[in-house]
Amino acid sequence: MEIHAEAYNRPIGIFDSGIGGLTVLKALKDKLPHESFIYFGDLAHSPYGTKSKKMVRAYARTITRFLLAQEVKLIVIACNTASASAAQEVRRMAYPVPVLEVVEYGVEAALQIIGQADQTNHRVGVLGTPTTVSSEVYVEQLRIKAKERDIALEIQQAACPLFAPLAEEGLWQGEIPKLIAAMYLHDMHAFAPDVVILGCTHYPLLREVIAEQLPESTKLVDSASLIAERAKQLLEDKKLLRLTPEPGSIDIYSSDSEDTFRRMATRFLDMTVDIVHYVELDAWEESEG
Amino acid sequence: MEIHAEAYNRPIGIFDSGIGGLTVLKALKDKLPHESFIYFGDLAHSPYGTKSKKMVRAYARTITRFLLAQEVKLIVIACNTASASAAQEVRRMAYPVPVLEVVEYGVEAALQIIGQADQTNHRVGVLGTPTTVSSEVYVEQLRIKAKERDIALEIQQAACPLFAPLAEEGLWQGEIPKLIAAMYLHDMHAFAPDVVILGCTHYPLLREVIAEQLPESTKLVDSASLIAERAKQLLEDKKLLRLTPEPGSIDIYSSDSEDTFRRMATRFLDMTVDIVHYVELDAWEESEG
Known part of the structure; x- marks a missing residue:
């Protein structure tokens, strides 16, 4: 435990094209109530499902960069289109931070x-x-x-x-x-x-x-309940579980306006979404060369 | 006419979040068969209709910059969401190139x-x-x-x-x-x-x-047929009509893959879409400061 004294307190990063991944966040939160979560919904580019693989990859890279800057201890790709298009790239970028995909x-x-x-x-x-x-x-x-x-x-x-x-x-x-x-x-x-x-x-x-x-x-x-089980197992194995009596926090970030997200998320989930942070995704894009 | 010897040969620029604006392109093409058109479909960000006003404005600015670099003689905003969110900004940027919006x-x-x-x-x-x-x-x-x-x-x-x-x-x-x-x-x-x-x-x-x-x-x-009429009138007034016996060209640009666009456009319009050019929209974003 001493070795990971800082790391185990770090949040779990989750991303999706928009609000669909909230179903995965919910499963993770149920299984890991003491963990803190950073959820990124890429509403500026939603939906991914009709975009090209190349485009979805570029979005996934940018979001991974953002999540790594938040010092997440685990990344969960909570979007099938992003998993299908970009899982390997996200793994490579995130290493040694582990990546689970749906x-x-x-x-x-x-x-x-x-x-x-x-x-x-x-x-x-x-x-x-x-x-x-x-x-x-x-x-x-x-x-x-x-x-x-x-x-x-x-x-x-x-x-x-x-x-x-x-x-x-x-x-x-x-x-x-x-x-x-x-x-x-x-x-x-x-x-x-x-x-x-x-x-x-x-x-x-x-x-x-x-x-x-x-x-x-x-x-x-x-995939929701299995990925949540696997996340728990993985954090246990790596001694990265957050061991505290208090429930963890959920921070939601969106690449489009907070209002849009809150409106959709409230309709979507049996979970109150109070604070949604707006992130200008461009700032996290890879620079030329 | 001599004054505009170059300008009248320039294309008309049209943009939309994706393929919907092809209905406006079709009306323009019917009314102005000798004109050349550059159509930009922002498939990377489609649909606009659920994005915030702020986001749609940023997209419209980037596309306007791209179209102006193609030396268009007229810009038609063929998307209601973009017209509703960004018409004034596009007008200001494009001046003295005229802008029509749906x-x-x-x-x-x-x-x-x-x-x-x-x-x-x-x-x-x-x-x-x-x-x-x-x-x-x-x-x-x-x-x-x-x-x-x-x-x-x-x-x-x-x-x-x-x-x-x-x-x-x-x-x-x-x-x-x-x-x-x-x-x-x-x-x-x-x-x-x-x-x-x-x-x-x-x-x-x-x-x-x-x-x-x-x-x-x-x-x-x-708005399709009225905007086409108005475009014709405006080009006549400004002596910018292309006076040639040959039909004009249609060049389609997309911010996502050509395949996606061709697949959708073929389904969408009674018009063959052969060549779709892919544009990396990021290159046309405003630089910082």
Whole structure:
């Protein structure tokens, strides 16, 4: 403990394109109530899901630079599009600060369920933004891990570009999200997957309407609770857990106006968002050369 | 003519947050087939409609700097959110290059229709993005111009944040946009407006479903054809019309990847988009101090 006398008091950094990652923040806060969190929502560039991989990478680099300057002890990429596009770069920049990203734990959550089943052949569905789906990162990671465990997998993806705007509008239930889910999930229903990965941090908010459009036997998984477990384990292993009786703080930073964020976050989460700090992201961009 | 021997050959610059402004480009191209156009779609920051006024202003300044460096003879702000947030700043920066913006011609189109009616009291509806609606710029301009013409107006606005994502998804017709339109336009229907301004360049693509949710007597207007007329008049007055038998060129620039733009533009417009140039927008940002 003495060695890390300063480090363990440092905050955990989390980032997302906007408010979707608050679902991951909530899971982390539940599991690690004594930790302090710095959450960065890149509302100035939101949504990431229709931006190019190159662009999302540039945004992720800038935010990583900002979080490292806040001396975070762990970075959680709480956005599937950013994880799919920029995880390796963020890891390289942040080293030796550890980095967790949602794609890995979405994959892990799916394989845990499959591991309990008796079948020999398994079908996994992946729902994501256009950029996440076209990156094929879920397909790739599922294949690698399934091979390691000698599991035979069939995989089908579906891009659901309107899910994130719907979630941000608070349209989580009712006829409109139901019809949109039916449109996106028609082929997925026919595929009859054993597990479907909710591959965007907004999608857990639409869990009910998504479940309605899939066979009853299909299980839905997301990365939030596994990534929170893994974060706890990792901090324990590195002796970086904050050991104090008081609850930690949550500081929310946004690259667009605080008002926008507060309005959206209040609608979004069962968590009061009082103080949102505005950050001019340009100041954290890499300099030329 | 001799005085402007160079200037009249210069292109017209148009910008939008993304692809919505292509509806304005199309109207301009129809009216001014011999002109050359430079269209800038700020896909890296799209959509503007949920970003803060401050942020949209910063984007507009950067794009204006880019267009002026291309030696445009006229700038058309083909985005209502940018017009609502940044028109004055763009005008000041561009001077003496003239600037046309869509809000003014949306207002003008509405008042032309009202001017033909026999009533003494008129109701105008405005549909726009959250940022446009909260800027109240339509309300303000409608009041000023109505007062000048001694017309009594009642005005009601409705923010329709999902319309732009729907339009970009190509969901222009059918049950989904119909239900979303019904949700947003419920109060507007009760208001029974004489005219409704489609205050976002995406909305003309949803014209049919919007019309279905309003009284039959309600007329829908947008700024595209009036702004094209005004552009022609302005270039004539300034002797800046390109007088040549050949059709002009269209060059499309995007702050995100060409692929994204081409994919969206092809879906969006009855116009082939072959060449899209990628522009790193950061290079055109204002320097410190």
